[in-house]
Amino acid sequence: MKIVADYPESLTEKEFHYCPGCTHGLIHRLIAEVMDELEIREDTIGIAPVGCSVLAYEYFNCDMQEASHGRAPAVATGVKRVHPDKVVFTYQGDGDLASIGTAEIVHAANRGENFTTIFVNNAIYGMTGGQMAPTTLKEQKTSTSQSGRNLQESGNPIKMSEMLSVLDGPAYIARVSVHDPKHIIKAKKAIKKAFQMQIEKKGFTMVEVLSTCPTNWGVSPVKALDWLAENMLDVYPLAVYKEVE
Amino acid sequence: MEKVLMKGNEAIAEAAVRAGCRHFFGYPITPQNELPEYMSHRMPEVGGVFLQAESEVAAINMVYGAAGAGARVMTSSSSPGISLKLEGISYIAGAELPCVIINVMRAGPGLGGIQPSQADYFQAVKGGGHGDYRMTVLAPSTVQEAVDLTMEAFEIADYYRNPVMILADGYIGQMMEPVVFNKTVNPEDLAAKSWATDGAKGRDVNIINSLFLDPEELEEHNHDLDRKYQEMKKRENRYELYKMEDAEMAIVAYGTTARISTKAVDLAREKGIKLGLIRPISLYPFPEKIIQESTKDIEKYLVVEMSMGQMVEDVKLAVNGQRPVHFHGRTGGMVPTPEEIFSVIEDLWEE
Numbered sequence: 001m002k003i004v005a006d007y008p009e010s011l012t013e014k015e016f017h018y019c020p021g022c023t024h025g026l027i028h029r030l031i032a033e034v035m036d037e038l039e040i041r042e043d044t045i046g047i048a049p050v051g052c053s054v055l056a057y058e059y060f061n062c063d064m065q066e067a068s069h070g071r072a073p074a075v076a077t078g079v080k081r082v083h084p085d086k087v088v089f090t091y092q093g094d095g096d097l098a099s100i101g102t103a104e105i106v107h108a109a110n111r112g113e114n115f116t117t118i119f120v121n122n123a124i125y126g127m128t129g130g131q132m133a134p135t136t137l138k139e140q141k142t143s144t145s146q147s148g149r150n151l152q153e154s155g156n157p158i159k160m161s162e163m164l165s166v167l168d169g170p171a172y173i174a175r176v177s178v179h180d181p182k183h184i185i186k187a188k189k190a191i192k193k194a195f196q197m198q199i200e201k202k203g204f205t206m207v208e209v210l211s212t213c214p215t216n217w218g219v220s221p222v223k224a225l226d227w228l229a230e231n232m233l234d235v236y237p238l239a240v241y242k243e244v245e
Numbered sequence: 246m247e248k249v250l251m252k253g254n255e256a257i258a259e260a261a262v263r264a265g266c267r268h269f270f271g272y273p274i275t276p277q278n279e280l281p282e283y284m285s286h287r288m289p290e291v292g293g294v295f296l297q298a299e300s301e302v303a304a305i306n307m308v309y310g311a312a313g314a315g316a317r318v319m320t321s322s323s324s325p326g327i328s329l330k331l332e333g334i335s336y337i338a339g340a341e342l343p344c345v346i347i348n349v350m351r352a353g354p355g356l357g358g359i360q361p362s363q364a365d366y367f368q369a370v371k372g373g374g375h376g377d378y379r380m381t382v383l384a385p386s387t388v389q390e391a392v393d394l395t396m397e398a399f400e401i402a403d404y405y406r407n408p409v410m411i412l413a414d415g416y417i418g419q420m421m422e423p424v425v426f427n428k429t430v431n432p433e434d435l436a437a438k439s440w441a442t443d444g445a446k447g448r449d450v451n452i453i454n455s456l457f458l459d460p461e462e463l464e465e466h467n468h469d470l471d472r473k474y475q476e477m478k479k480r481e482n483r484y485e486l487y488k489m490e491d492a493e494m495a496i497v498a499y500g501t502t503a504r505i506s507t508k509a510v511d512l513a514r515e516k517g518i519k520l521g522l523i524r525p526i527s528l529y530p531f532p533e534k535i536i537q538e539s540t541k542d543i544e545k546y547l548v549v550e551m552s553m554g555q556m557v558e559d560v561k562l563a564v565n566g567q568r569p570v571h572f573h574g575r576t577g578g579m580v581p582t583p584e585e586i587f588s589v590i591e592d593l594w595e596e
Contacts, residue, residue: 042446045314057452063442065313065453068336071306074298078310078318079442081294082268086444104306107299 008032010041012061019126021214021221023178024052027120028059030178030188031089034195035062044087045079047072051093052126070101073108076115087198088115094135095125098158102134105164105206112169112203116194119160122211123232130216134158137235142216157235161208165241171203173242177210179228183238190240202244210236248423253388253413254279254321256424257347258287260395261319265430266345267293268318270307272300274326275359276415277349281321301326305333305346312342313453315441317399317432321347323415324365325356327373334408335374338470339455343402345395346380346410349418352551352578360578361415363500366555369412370529377467379474380408381481382528384499388422394526396428401481403435405473412528414551416501416580474530483526484535488514492521494594495539497560498549499525501580506549508583509590518594528556536563545593546570549586551579 007013010032016025035041041062048056050069057064067075072090080088097105097119105117124142125131131144135157139148149157165173172194176187187209194205210232212224219227251259258280261269269288271281281297288295298304304320311318322330327348337344348369352362367373369382381401385391391413398409442451457463487507489495494513498506503524513520523539525532546568548557557572564570573589575581 043444045442045444047310054456057454061445061450063445063451065310065442066340066456067306067309068332071302071309071333074303074306075310075313077296077303078268078270078307078312079314080310081296081307082311082314082316082318083443103299104303107303 008036010035010061012059014058016059017055018052019215021212021224022052023211024120026178026184027118027209027211028056030184030191031091031118032060034188034192037192038195038199040087040195040199044089045083047076047079047088047090049090049092049096051096053091053093053120054127056091070096070099071104072096073101073104073113073117077108077113080113080115084114087195089195090115090117092117092119093126094121094123094133098134098160105160109164109204109206110167110169112171114198114201114203116198117206118191119206119208120211121208121236122213123157124213124216126213126216137231159236161206161241164206169204170206170242171244172197172205174240175208175210175236175238177228177233177238179210179212179225246425246427248425250421250423251388252279252419252421253391254349254418255283256388256392257321257395257411258283259426260392261345261399262287262291263426263429264317264396264399265432265435266317266319266399267291267432268311268316269293269295269320270298270304270311270318271320271322272298272304272326274323276351276418277321277323277347280347280349301329302333305330308344309333309337309340309342312337312344313340313442315438315443317435319345319347321349323349323351324353324362327365327368331368331374334380335376335378336455337408338378338380339376340453341406342408342453343406344408345398345402346408348410348412350412350414352576358578359415361501361580362551362576362578363414363502364552364555364576365412366528366550366552369410370531378470379477379529380410381405381477381530382410382412383483384412384526384528385417386500386504386524388417388420389424391417392424392426405477407473412500414501478530481527481530482532482534484532485524485526487522487524489521489523489539491519492543493519494545494547494590495521495523495543496547496549496586496590497523497525497536497556499528499556502549502551505581505583506586509586512583512587513590516591518590520590525556531559531563533559533563536560537565540564540567543568547590547593548572549581550574551581552576
């Protein structure tokens with residue numbers, strides 16, 4: 001009998017702590033499947049962030065380092081400079097990457113550091129309880145923007161993929177989403193591409209994955225998928241923003 | 246071995262190379278710039294990596310990554326830059342990673358000035374960053390000692406899997422003195438680090454981490470760390486005594502200030518004042534035992550620092566109220582002269 005679906009070797013059997021309907025678990029699985037398919041599990045060092053995915057080091061079945069808030073790209077730089085022939089990735093949320101760690105991601109990308117960043121954007125702070133993120137949408141209600149994000153007071157949703165794609169260092173920057181099966185398949189392809197380009201030593205690669213937060217958005221898991229499609233795709237268009245030859 | 250004339254900052258850098266350090270991450274700040282500048286050409290020469298980070302925060306986190314990946318790694322900075330690195334230093338200590346951090350102190354607080362100072366003593370020896378952590382802190386008083394302690398610092402860091410700080414002041418960094426490099430370590434000869442994250446081929450995965458959500462586990466971790474710090478306290482005590490054999494009064498000073506104080510001791514001896522010097526070399530662990538033992542002969546202590554008075558607290562703890570402990574300090578980048586220290590001693594002697 002041909003096995004068409006199995007548990008990825010690159011994931012541990014530890015049960016996810018994520019809320020029902022959160023897509024972190026799904027995104028973890030996509031990365032693990034890509035690691036399995038590329039047969040890189042034993043050559044990979046992952047960098048976990050602070051935030052909802054802080055325990056990522058318990059889920060990926062590869063060597064992992066925990067980083068302090070926002071500094072995963074600097075930690076990854078240190079690891080990769082020691083082991084240029086290993087595969088290194090960071091897994092970061094929007095508070096981590098687009099707020100406290102903006103400097104680290106911009107400069108790692110600009111240096112063309114040859115690692116891969118998986119940037120999970122759910123437009124809100126999850127772990128700390130639903131506060132406004134730099135990626136929070138206009139008029140989106142959060143616990144620190146209770147009447148909706150006011151652009152005059154809080155600035156605009158930050159578009160990291162667009163920003164980083166104008167730099168010379170990155171080799172591949174794409175934004176994908178996981179709100180339906182079609183997009184999940186595309187997301188996996190983008191993640192695989194990013195890892196492959198890293199293996200080919202092309203430079204910095206990042207995949208921004210639009211993700212859900214039913215708990216802090218205050219909607220059911222199914223509605224959260226719809227909310228993502230209806231509200232986030234216009235502000236954060238899905239595209240390959242940069243790809244070098 | 247050949248003697249070479251080198252500036253302190255450059256000599257420290259060369260010592261790190263000789264100690265097998267092949268990764269350096271830093272960010273420019275006066276008065277330690279010659280150190281990264283030297284590394285920027287020396288590291289590529291020996292097949293290593295020099296990287297000028299975008300900030301001190303990034304630099305120390307690169308050190309964290311590289312240390313976790315198993316490398317001998319160093320960063321250097323000066324006071325305000327070290328403040329920025331403290332979060333990372335706490336993580337490095339929490340995750341039990343070895344690295345060497347050079348602080349060539351300048352005067353503060355805030356932007357302060359660029360002249361020498363010793364006002365980062367508390368920051369270095371009391372933790373500085375958050376949580377219960379300690380690191381071995383070594384304070385050289387000559388360029389040769391800076392070289393020797395830097396080389397030793399890498400060994401201490403690896404032994405305890407803990408950051409080690411060389412706490413020098415702007416004088417040590419900027420002065421030129423002849424130095425000898427006594428040995429050269431080939432990084433390939435170093436013991437393998439079985440805990441490092443270098444790919445899980447043929448073994449269970451390794452995780453570098455300092456997060457313990459279960460309070461019982463975190464308490465246990467803190468006790469584990471403390472056992473290590475207690476071992477440091479037993480093994481890493483370093484100090485030097487100068488004319489203490491028959492001394493009735495003692496100066497306690499470290500680094501450049503200790504060096505100046507030896508002249509004050511000589512001046513006092515010329516006048517028949519029985520003065521000696523206790524020079525702590527390890528500031529953590531603090532050589533409290535030798536100070537405590539000296540209370541049987543020493544009637545008065547004078548602590549001399551280029552600060553408003555920081556190490557004086559540790560001296561008082563060691564003396565434990567048995568003898569009076571006085572303090573003389575210069576700050577803001579001012580350096581005490583031997584004559585100035587001697588005049589304070591003369592007053593205390595006559596009291």
